[in-house]
Amino acid sequence: MRYAMAIDTKKCVGCSDCVVACQTENNVPIGYCRDWIVEVTDGTYPNLELEIRSERCNHCENAPCVRCCPTGASHIVDGGIVLVTHDKCIGCGACIVSCPYDARYPHPDGYVDKCTFCLPNRVSKGELPACVSVCPTKCMYFGDIDDKNSEISKMLSKRKWKTLIPEAGTKPHVYYLI
Amino acid sequence: MREELITSGRMNYLVDPQLHIWHWQIPLYLFLGGLAAGIMFFAALYTIRGKTDKFQTAVKIAPFIAAIALVIGLAALMLDLNHKLYFWRLYTTIRLESPMSWGAWVLMVITPITFIWCAININVLFPKWDWKFQWIKEILNFFKKNIIIISWITLILSIILGVYTGILFSAFNARPLWNTSILGPLFLSSGLSAGAAAIILMSKSHFERNSLAKIDIIIILIELFLIVHMFMGFLASTQVQIDAANLFLGGPYTTSFWLFVVTLGLVLPLILESLELKGYKMPTFIAPSLVLFGSLMLRFIIAYAGQESRWLY
Numbered sequence: 001m002r003y004a005m006a007i008d009t010k011k012c013v014g015c016s017d018c019v020v021a022c023q024t025e026n027n028v029p030i031g032y033c034r035d036w037i038v039e040v041t042d043g044t045y046p047n048l049e050l051e052i053r054s055e056r057c058n059h060c061e062n063a064p065c066v067r068c069c070p071t072g073a074s075h076i077v078d079g080g081i082v083l084v085t086h087d088k089c090i091g092c093g094a095c096i097v098s099c100p101y102d103a104r105y106p107h108p109d110g111y112v113d114k115c116t117f118c119l120p121n122r123v124s125k126g127e128l129p130a131c132v133s134v135c136p137t138k139c140m141y142f143g144d145i146d147d148k149n150s151e152i153s154k155m156l157s158k159r160k161w162k163t164l165i166p167e168a169g170t171k172p173h174v175y176y177l178i
Numbered sequence: 179m180r181e182e183l184i185t186s187g188r189m190n191y192l193v194d195p196q197l198h199i200w201h202w203q204i205p206l207y208l209f210l211g212g213l214a215a216g217i218m219f220f221a222a223l224y225t226i227r228g229k230t231d232k233f234q235t236a237v238k239i240a241p242f243i244a245a246i247a248l249v250i251g252l253a254a255l256m257l258d259l260n261h262k263l264y265f266w267r268l269y270t271t272i273r274l275e276s277p278m279s280w281g282a283w284v285l286m287v288i289t290p291i292t293f294i295w296c297a298i299n300i301n302v303l304f305p306k307w308d309w310k311f312q313w314i315k316e317i318l319n320f321f322k323k324n325i326i327i328i329s330w331i332t333l334i335l336s337i338i339l340g341v342y343t344g345i346l347f348s349a350f351n352a353r354p355l356w357n358t359s360i361l362g363p364l365f366l367s368s369g370l371s372a373g374a375a376a377i378i379l380m381s382k383s384h385f386e387r388n389s390l391a392k393i394d395i396i397i398i399l400i401e402l403f404l405i406v407h408m409f410m411g412f413l414a415s416t417q418v419q420i421d422a423a424n425l426f427l428g429g430p431y432t433t434s435f436w437l438f439v440v441t442l443g444l445v446l447p448l449i450l451e452s453l454e455l456k457g458y459k460m461p462t463f464i465a466p467s468l469v470l471f472g473s474l475m476l477r478f479i480i481a482y483a484g485q486e487s488r489w490l491y
Contacts, residue, residue, distance in 0.1 A: 016187060019187065031189070031190075031191060032190050032191065033187075033188055033189075033190065036186060036187045036188035037186070037187045038184060038185070038186045038187075038188075039184070039185040039186075040182060040183070040184050040185075041181070041182070041183040041185075042181070042182045042183075043181070044181070055188075064350070064351060064352060067275045067276065067349075068275075068276050068277075068278065068349060068350065069273065069276055070268055070271075070273060070276045070278035070279035070282060071267040071268060071270065071271055071273075071279070072271050072273055073267075087264075088264075088267055089261055089264070089267075090259050090260075090261045090264045090265055090267050090268065091259050091260025091261040091262075091264075092258065092259055092260075092278060093199040093200055093258070093260070094276070094278050094350075096192075096193065096197070096199045097197065097199060097200065097350050097352065097353060097484075097485065098349075098350045098351075098352050099352055100351070100352035100488070100489045102188075102190075102193050102194070102197060102488075104193075105190035105191065105192070105193050106191070106192055106193075106199065106260050107260075110260045110261035110262075110264070111260070111261055112260070165489050167416075168351060168352065168489055169351065
């Protein structure tokens with residue numbers, strides 16, 4: 001069992017619906033976000049390319065945030081999802097500086113917060129993460145990549161993909177179909 | 179020209195547009211922790227070598243500064259936490275992978291030892307001090323009898339504390355400027371140098387000041403070597419580390435680093451201490467004060483610049 005997410009950069013239009021859905025579902029405080037949109041314009045005029053990505057915590061297999069956490073509040077649960085136990089977090093910020101994706105933020109209530117793949121509130125009930133479920137272009141896939149017949153496994157086997165900063169050695173599990 | 183333009187919709191407080199989760203508290207604590215480590219290192223070293231009489235300040239007076247530094251440092255560390263009242267969670271687990279965890283545990287041991295050290299020597303500062311209760315005197319006598327064992331423990335712990343202040347940073351591979359193992363020895367030597375400087379500032383003995391100045395000169399030379407070595411390592415590494423080095427080689431931290439840390443904090447005190455040993459007369463407080471200032475600036479600059487360095491994507 002290994003949960004992962006794949007996002008089709010060819011279909012994403014950068015509407016930010018995933019961002020708003022996440023903020024609503026997870027009561028993210030105003031002014032903060034657990035997922036966000038990045039637009040990359042690349043090339044030499046007039047031959048420009050645009051890539052739009054919906055980014056979030058990569059739920060790394062070799063997670064630096066889990067390694068650096070002094071209290072064990074950051075941990076990896078079954079299915080490979082990285083979570084933060086709020087009551088164990090002292091808000092020291094070590095995980096925030098350790099994340100090459102800057103995916104974590106200090107929650108005003110004192111603990112450190114980030115994307116949970118909606119595990120506690122949706123995925124454990126058999127629903128899709130909030131961001132995936134609202135995507136109007138259906139460009140996001142979520143599921144178990146250990147299961148060869150899951151939709152996400154099929155997408156990853158037939159499409160070209162990349163992960164973000166794999167050279168940081170984090171083994172990220174959010175895939176971008178390119 | 180090929181261009182890459184990245185637009186991000188993210189604007190999280192203290193994370194965007196540039197990471198700034200660690201403010202003044204962390205570098206201040208790292209400086210004070212390093213200073214305390216340096217002082218306790220020399221105190222333990224001279225006790226073990228049986229030179230208590232010749233190094234009165236190092237063994238009996240400077241540890242009071244270490245105790246004060248640790249208290250202020252720990253208070254700063256606590257202020258840095260977002261969940262301040264949960265700080266005790268650090269002591270519900272030992273996580274060897276996390277430098278912050280074993281740093282917290284080392285502090286848990288070395289802080290009480292420093293206080294005991296001060297309690298044993300309290301009559302040097304306050305000749306009329308009396309502990310009043312017999313049981314306190316008995317406990318202190320027990321420590322006095324076993325001072326050599328305690329000194330060995332202190333010596334080892336002070337080295338760990340000094341190295342840890344640097345390892346804390348170098349464990350973060352997400353910040354290329356910090357992600358160099360040189361930072362451990364660099365911060366250790368900077369802490370030892372600060373400790374020696376603090377002792378020189380307080381010492382009234384000419385012999386003690388000269389002996390520590392000689393040691394300080396060697397440590398400063400090691401520091402300069404480590405800084406050169408660090409930049410050589412960065413420039414021979416990947417683009418992210420070249421960019422990190424460029425923060426100091428033409429980037430926004432160039433002036434502050436080369437002026438405050440290298441020139442005022444290392445080279446100038448090196449020259450002044452050498453001249454003093456050769457017999458030139460000058461106010462003795464200048465060189466050690468500069469060393470302390472440089473040591474503090476090193477922490478601040480590395481802490482702030484490190485949060486500016488990042489992976490490209």
